[in-house]
Amino acid sequence: MKIATEAVQVGVEWDTRTGAMTVPIYQTATFRHPGLGQSTGFDYSRSGNPTRQTLENGIARLDGGCRGFAYSSGMAAITSLLFLFKSGDHLIVTEDLYGGTCRLFDRIFNQYNLSFTYVDTTDNDAVQAAITPATKAVFVETLTNPLLKFADLPALSTICRQHNLLLIADNTFLTPYLQRSLDLGADITIYSATKYLAGHNDTVAGLVVVKDPALAEQVYFHQNGAGAVLGPQDAWLVIRGMKTLGVRLDRQQENALRIARWLASHQRVTKVYYPGLENHPDHELMQRDAKGFGAMIAFEVDEHSLVEQLLLKTKLISFAESLGGVETLMTFPEVQTHADIPPELRARLGINNVLLRLSVGIEDGDDLIEDLTQAFEPEP
Structure with missing residues (x-):
């Protein structure tokens, strides 16, 4: 099925009881348990909400990943992913990236002893040369913001596999409609869903899609633990936007x-x-x-x-x-x-x-x- 069709269908299958074409907005913080030790699958909206889950499942399908995650902003999504790393770890980063991401790396996470090297990620030799024993990931924007450079993800993926590094791709500018980064070798895709996915300048949201189930479990642990999740109203707006x-x-x-x-x-x-x-x-x-x-x-x-x-x-x-x-x-x-x-x-x-x-x-x-x-x- 084509991506455009998949996007239109997000949420259509949710309500089998009434046949509602649009997923409801589950504006609730908590869920009643049917019995002691029993759950409907939803307990507390930080850990899971049906409207948010519909969006998360939808973006995972569009991107060809095993699991999706929705956050309160694109920056919250990147922040949550940085919890995958520990003090002393090093990341290689696209040099002409969004200024807010640069601020997050250099003025917030640097104080926790994460280090970042900025290189032209369209230059595979430069990426290779920047790898150190402490390097754990390559973080690439494609297209880059604002100079619109396009990295060779399959080549970067090969480099990352050789050195056991994660390849994280911010695919905000292209979306799954124009490029599925996971198909090209990325391990994780990030979106500021505020932008093309929601598409109407009316909500702020971030999305992450993960390829590997074990890695997805780690990402979920940090999403739930840190709690910067997307609310149901905004999740519904992103779903509505994705349909077009x-x-x-x-x-x-x-x-x-x-x-x-x-x-x-x-x-x-x-x-x-x-x-x-x-x-x-x-x-x-x-x-x-x-x-x-x-x-x-x-x-x-x-x-x-x-x-x-x-x-x-x-x-x-x-x-x-x-x-x-x-x-x-x-x-x-x-x-x-x-x-x-x-x-x-x-x-x-x-x-x-x-x-x-x-x-x-x-x-x-x-x-x-x-x-x-x-x-x-x-x-x-």
Whole structure:
């Protein structure tokens, strides 16, 4: 069955008694026991809730994993996964990753003696060279945020197997609709479900999918123990959003390719990062390992003063953080989403004062290009 169909069907099978097409919102903290030493399978909503379980089972099916887990945010999901490691452990991490993840690693978990080395995870030799006796995992974003690099997961998986490392893939930008990271060798997939999976900028959530049952038991232990679980209302919103994942991403990708080509031809744009363009260095690899190129674009303009003009002059396109919703959003990574990355690293990566990030929505593509056109026009 195709991923788009699987997504539509999430939760449909739940209520066999009434035949309800939508899973109910089980807004309850606790569950009554049928007898001493007996359970319905649900006892306390931190440990398990039927609405959340429906979402967790659904994302596991979409991603081809043995078990899924839902958290109160994407950052809560990453935090919970870091409990798999102990003091002294070392992780290799994508260098151009979301600034909030960098903050979590360097300013929170560093104080517990976890160490992180940032490398270009599209460079397999660089990953290999960064491995030490203390290395326990490779954490990769694919696509990366905001520069849209695409790692070779099968090659990274081979390296990880040789050194007995976990391969953890943040697949937020592509979702299972465009890439199933577990099929390509990852052990764990992470999603900020706030983004494309929920898809409507109306809820915050994180999801994790695990391939191996024994590892999944460890992840569940930490999810239940730490308790940063997703509430039933938000779980229901993510389920509802996932049902339209396929049609939304199809439209968003179509718009993104048109806009990327338009930007590439604009005289005030000096560089466009979009893997759907044939000149993108990872274009061919994505054709091999993914079913599309996503709907995120980064681009550089020819002078800093144009950044504020574009952010404030667009009318349909909102100046806002986050991404993946039906509305098109634009942000300035250097001072917003990636402000927590050290300035010297930002400069080396190219996250500079002329770089903008565009999350393309489902509006009419002509209207979006018209909005950008008028925003680029000089002020009278």
